[in-house]
């Protein structure tokens with residue numbers, strides 16, 4: 001039999017993506033413009049959530065999420081060892097200690113049955129990673145979080161558009177992050193997004209991404225320590241196009257996956 005090769009990490013780019021970038025370049029509005037707002041609005045709408053903040057990478061999104069919850073040096077956050085390194089690095093940036101809980105064999109996601117044994121007085125949050133397009137078992141995880149008054153961060157960087165009991169990955173916890181690196185379900189080149197139902201968390205993320213400036217501040221007033229985590233207009237324009245065909249792209253991935261079984 002002839003060998004067949006499938007690329008698992010190649011993005012889908014067509015004329016619509018290319019056109020969207022040309023349109024931005026012609027407009028000369030390359031940063032903090034209308035495409036950024038449109039992408040955020042559409043991404044929030046897709047997830048039936050209130051707020052979205054587009055940033056320069058999934059790692060930046062995670063860092064903003066950790067900071068917006070006020071996690072700090074000496075705190076502990078329960079998470080999974082089977083992940084991309086960014087989901088632990090975002091904790092280490094703030095001196096927060098990742099506490100690793102083992103995974104379920106079936107899904108490769110954090111095992112809810114093993115979480116409670118890892119909770120200490122220092123535990124502030126659970127950072128769930130929905131790995132390889134498979135959401136973690138959110139019902140028991142949210143029950144444990146509520147019982148112990150822990151925040152829940154969802155790293156849905158690898159599971160954009162995946163559902164758990166009919167709800168999209170990233171719509172269960174306090175705050176969720178997505179990444180748009182070229183190997184993800186959809187891409188913007190480099191890029192990321194934070195979503196939340198909580199205005200306070202969103203406001204903080206918007207300030208962190210723009211050097212600590214207040215939202216819509218027309219001048220250089222810096223209210224807190226911030227970063228340059230902004231997403232540019234070319235990336236946001238690609239994001240708008242990619243989001244429109246996300247469901248179709250996921251179907252194509254599923255077709256390829258089915259050929260392995």
Ligand SMILES: *Cc1c(COP(=O)(O)O)cnc(C)c1O
Nearest residue numbers: 057058059084086157158179181
């Ligand atoms: C891709 C990914 C990220 C973020 O990656 P960036 O390269 O910073 O966009 C974070 N967590 C997980 C689990 C990922 O797979």
